Amino acid sequence: MAIKEGLRPGGRSARVQESVHRATRELLEEQERASVTVPLIAARAGVTPSTIYRRWGDLSALLADVALARMRxxxxxxxxxxxxxxxxxxxxxxxxxxxxxxxxxxxxxxxxxxxxxxxxxxxxxxxxxxxxxxxxxxxxxxxxxxxxxxxxxxxxxxxxxxxxxxxxxxxxxxxxxxxx
Amino acid sequence: MAIKEGLRPGGRSARVQESVHRATRELLEEQERASVTVPLIAARAGVTPSTIYRRWGDLSALLADVALARMRxxxxxxxxxxxxxxxxxxxxxxxxxxxxxxxxxxxxxxxxxxxxxxxxxxxxxxxxxxxxxxxxxxxxxxxxxxxxxxxxxxxxxxxxxxxxxxxxxxxxxxxxxxxx
Incomplete structure (x- = not known):
């Protein structure tokens, strides 16, 4: 899954991304990474798991996207x-x-x-x-x-x-x- | 899980290790790594999954052990x-x-x-x-x-x-x- 760049700031898509990224960061801080799952992230972010799967493909692609965003x-x-x-x-x-x-x-x-x-x-x-x-x-x-x-x-x-x-x-x- | 070194060559334990390593290497060559699972490796190696879990802990520890053995x-x-x-x-x-x-x-x-x-x-x-x-x-x-x-x-x-x-x-x- 490619990294999502150039999204319109403040658009719905950008808000979903920000919310999912934040939920992922929070969960990674709170618990063992092996126990962080897509359904957990989805629940925290207020989206459905299928939104995450559709957009990022799988958990490792989402974690990679979050990691790259933090590296910026x-x-x-x-x-x-x-x-x-x-x-x-x-x-x-x-x-x-x-x-x-x-x-x-x-x-x-x-x-x-x-x-x-x-x-x-x-x-x-x-x-x-x-x-x-x-x-x-x-x-x-x-x-x-x-x-x-x-x-x-x-x-x-x-x-x-x-x-x-x-x-x-x-x-x-x-x-x-x-x-x- | 620590790397298993110094096993008595030819002993039962060494034979299990060799068999599981070989099964893992073969499966990694034949198919996508994401589809390689402990039950698949166990079936190929002729051992039970619990033998693998008991000895290596989980799939990533087994893959790491196999990778290190190949690096030698x-x-x-x-x-x-x-x-x-x-x-x-x-x-x-x-x-x-x-x-x-x-x-x-x-x-x-x-x-x-x-x-x-x-x-x-x-x-x-x-x-x-x-x-x-x-x-x-x-x-x-x-x-x-x-x-x-x-x-x-x-x-x-x-x-x-x-x-x-x-x-x-x-x-x-x-x-x-x-x-x-």
Whole structure:
């Protein structure tokens, strides 16, 4: 199921989406995710289960849609006045958010969506905003794909597949490698 | 559910495990993973569903166990005669295997196991074998965690969260960064 973008804000369709998303978020906070079902979400959102099935297809597609919506950043990356400072601030916040239990669950849910690539697009968009700030400074800027591969990738990989997330010193070291 | 290691080879318990693993692998090859169920696996393996539930807990724990067993390499990394050559050969094979549909599914299943860290332990073990070959050569060897963060992490990240896996040129470039 594709992600529903560009809905008319305030329309009936947008209201259903907002209500279902909110119900899902609330239930995920209140109980074990394994016990969250489409009928439960429907009841909380005040819609019928078939509305959810028609619109999202199944529970994993709905969870993926909710996870992607939560990943959309609500603000621009912090502007610290230097490229290194901006990247550090962004990367530290990203590591912090993704290491949390909700962060890990978001990453797993997103993989079940039909558009997991959207995740890299969001991260890339944030990092591009940072790069754009310094493009007239005469500095040699790192490539965007380098920042994704050397900073975002190890952050996510270690959280999902290792016993411990990156330590802050390792993160800083990777940033230096990316800026070299 | 913990991974079952160290079972007496050939014992009844080992035979049940082998039979259930084989049935799971066959069913995953024959049909959509969403339609693979514990009763189906049990019927194919010639055991009762309760044997599976008792031993593995639930389907996702069984799938994770099967995925981890498949990840265990069946041979040492290729010895090409040079550190760079060995790492390239290993990384190219890893990228190739993980980009496949079964590879992607394995990575997703492993995340549902109680021991996702085992995944990094397996990769690290393979890379350590390569490093050990060259430790008396006088070369400055890269750190193991650097190889994992700069080569394995982007390979996995791009497959799971991007629209396209790493290109072979990007992989080679990352290997150069790791060897610097």
């Amino acid at each position: 950043p609500d603000s621009e990356p912090l502007n610290t006045g230097s490229l290194r400072g901006d990247i550090r601030a962004w990367a530290e916040q990203y590591l912090d958010e993704m290491s949390s239990e909700p962060g890990r669950n978001m990453m797993r849910d997103v993989q079940c969506s039909q558009a997991p690539g959207y995740c890299v697009a969001i991260l890339g968009g944030q990092l591009q905003i940072i790069l754009d700030r310094y493009q007239d400074n005469g500095e040699v800027l790192p490539r965007l794909d380098h920042l994704l591969n050397l900073i975002a990738a190890p952050t996510v990989f270690r959280i999902l597949f290792s016993n411990a997330p990156l330590q802050i010193e390792e993160l800083h070291e990777l940033i230096e490698v990316a800026l070299r | 390499p069946d041979s040492e990394p290729l010895n090409t005669g040079s550190l760079r050559g060995d790492i390239r050969a290993w990384a190219e094979q890893y990228l190739d295997e993980m980009s496949s549909e079964p590879g992607r599914n394995m990575m997703r299943d492993v995340q549902c196991s109680q021991a996702p860290g085992y995944c990094v332990a397996i990769l690290g073990g393979q890379l350590q074998i390569i490093l050990d070959r060259y430790q008396d050569n006088g070369e400055v060897l890269p750190r193991l965690d650097h190889l994992l963060n700069l080569i394995a992490a982007p390979t996995v990240f791009r497959i799971l969260f991007s629209n396209a896996p790493l290109q072979i040129e990007e992989l080679h470039e990352l290997i150069e960064v790791a060897l610097r």
